[in-house]
Amino acid sequence: MNTREKLSIILLSIGIILALLPLTGSRSFTVKPQNLLSDALDEKSWVTVDQAARFVATEDSSVLLIDLRSSGEFNRFNIPGSVNIPYDRFIEIAPGIISGSGNMKFILYSNGDYDANNAYVIAKGLKLKNIYVMKGGLNEWFNTVMNSRFTGERISARENSLYENRKRAGTMFTEINSLPDSLKRKYYEAKHVAAKKLDGGCE
Amino acid sequence: MNFIKKYKVILLILIPVVILVLTRALDTNHFRTDAKKLAEPSFSGSNIIIPDKVNQLNGEKLLIILGKDVIKHDLAGVVIKIIPPDSILYKENIRLIRKHDGPVILCSAENDLAIRIWMLLSQMGIENLYILSDDSEPEVLKYEFRPDTTVKPEL
Amino acid sequence: MGPIVTLTGLPEWVDLLFALVIGIGFGFALEQAGFSSSRKLAGMFYGYDTTVIKVFFTAAIVALVGSQLLSYFGLLDLNLVFVNEFYVKAAIIGGIIMGAGFIMGGFCPGTGLSALSIGKIDAMVFAAGGLAGAFLFAETYPYIQNLANGTYKGPVKINEALGISPGLFTLLLIVAALVMFWIAEIAEKRFARPDITDNI
Incomplete structure (x- = not known):
């Protein structure tokens, strides 16, 4: 038997094995279930809306907020500096944006807690790093940051800084989202993170 | 030879x-292949079930309480099992869930936890799995954004 | 999990270094396989030497099999690997021009550079022709823009277009390749010419 016959048999056999495997071409989780469970139970994976508000108010460039709502909802208003990855397309889009971004932190949010926590497990299952969930989602953001009022008589230093932070982030939220659509779009374009592509080709 | x-x-x-x-x-x-297909019920929210609807599910129902919290709902005809979340992947627990013929409902004091465990188990190929929630539409915004019309863009 | 370049977010110069090392390896392999000879390359069109088709197709199926296996074991995320975008008309017309250039020049772009690096004069003329073509394309781009960007189908994969699993497609391609190799062998016997590799 000569080399090319041997090579043919090897390739053909592996081809048959591949044809029998449940390959789909779409992504699958690549971590061990036990590791994913520890990630899912990780207390540090949640950030409060106050923490998120601080990132917004200080325009922290090492943090990127990811809005998981539909693009229609995102275009109406969103937390300043966030990018939109609709939850139902998260599996296809997120790895291209998140992987390979060094020490950047990604905070997921949706209206409630549901989509963001699902997306968190998906991201961790796909081995993406530095993922966090904004606890309570936009409902909590509105409740805490946007509707923040100080009603007491005396304010402690800590309360004051918290209140100032909420006020600053809340004002930014209102101002940017009140801009006319054309200017808003310009703002988003400037913030847009393009998915990195590998250049390809042959010969 | x-x-x-x-x-x-x-x-x-x-x-x-x-x-x-x-x-x-x-x-x-x-985990099974094709994460997107396995996650599908979470896109439409069809995996969320409110206590009143639990009885409408067909088959013997198994309610898994993640953690020590006592269940506050009065659910009749449901098998209840308490499993601490960190031991959900123990062989006997996984076997119990896989072998159970009928819907398995996850419940936790903090909804976040049940959501995360749901995704984890679904990706392992477990079907007919639900999350017990008081809110049937957890992804609805309960507030309204009022734009400030006096805002002038900086030019 | 791969691919390495996208996942690790390495600086651009490291990406380019990878490209350089892989490029040198590729060029070296081409030269070693005798692909710097335009007579060997043109042989594919006349049927007397089908090494080119065999080598490139073998490379393609080996890469396909390897990447599918790595993806199955969770070591490579194929969704992050670049897929060439498909412009139907541009692909057909560009294919015809490329094919004509190949048979007239006796090289494809990669083998042309490989031959250039060992100092072949015809390859130098070929490379100059290639550069002239690129210049012409850039200068006439406004006129052919619609053709170049029209009938865009996105980064389609054949198995998705056919609605079959990547594994089954891999098997079909292997079978097709083996059949083609067999036909190529027959053609080589039929259109045989005296050995040319000794005097080049």
Whole structure:
């Protein structure tokens, strides 16, 4: 038997094995279930809306907020500096944006807690790093940051800084989202993170 | 012996591939392929069930309480099992869930936890799995954004 | 999990270094396989030497099999690997021009550079022709823009277009390749010419 016959048999056999495997071409989780469970139970994976508000108010460039709502909802208003990855397309889009971004932190949010926590497990299952969930989602953001009022008589230093932070982030939220659509779009374009592509080709 | 000698190269390559593929395929402690398809119920929210609707599910219902919290709902005809979240992947627990013929409902004091465990188990190929929630539409915004019309863009 | 370049977010110069090392390896392999000879390359069109088709197709199916296996074991995320975008008309017309250039020049772009690096004069003329073509394309781009960007189908994969699993497609391609190799062998016997590799 000569080399090319041997090579043919090897390739053909592996081809048959591949044809029998449940390959789909779409992504699958690549971590061990036990590791994913520890990630899912990780207390540090949640950030409060106050923490998120601080990132917004200080325009922290090492943090990127990811809005998981539909693009229609995102275009109406969103937390300043966030990018939109609709939850139902998260599996296809997120790895291209998140992987390979060094020490950047990604905070997921949706209206409630549901989509963001699902997306968190998906991201961790796909081995993406530095993922966090904004606890309570936009409902909590509105409740805490946007509707923040100080009603007491005396304010402690800590309360004051918290209140100032909420006020600053809340004002930014209102101002940017009140801009006319054309200017808003310009703002988003400037913030847009393009998915990195590998250049390809042959010969 | 002659056979092995003749096909040495072929066997040297094929056998390791077959062994690796078989170990991967027969290992139940890993995730199934196609994450998107497995996550589908979470896109529409069809995996969320409110206490009133639990009885409408067909088959024997198994309610898994993640954590120590006592269940506050009065659910009749439901088998209840308390499992601490960090031991959900123990062999006996996974076997219990896989073997259970009928819907399995996850419940936790903090909804976040049940959501995360739901995704984890679904990706392992467990179907007919639900999350018990008081809110049937957790992704609805309960507030309204009022734009400030006095805002002038900086030019 | 791969691919390495996208996942690790390496600086651009490291990406380019990878490209350089892989490029040198590729060029070296081409030269070693005798692909710097335009007679060998043109042989594919006349049927007397089908090495080119065999080598490139073998490379393609080996890469396909390898990447599918790595993806199955969770070591490579194929969704992050670049897929060439498909412009139907541009692909057909560009294919015809490329094919004509190949048979007239006796090289494809990669083998042309490989031959250039060992100092072949015809390859130098070929490379100059290639550069002239690129210049012409850039200068006439406004006129052919619609053709170049029209009938865009996105980064389609054949198995998705056919609605079959990547594994089954891999098997079909292997079978097709083996059949083609067999036909190529027959053609080589039929259109045989005296060995040319000794005097080049």
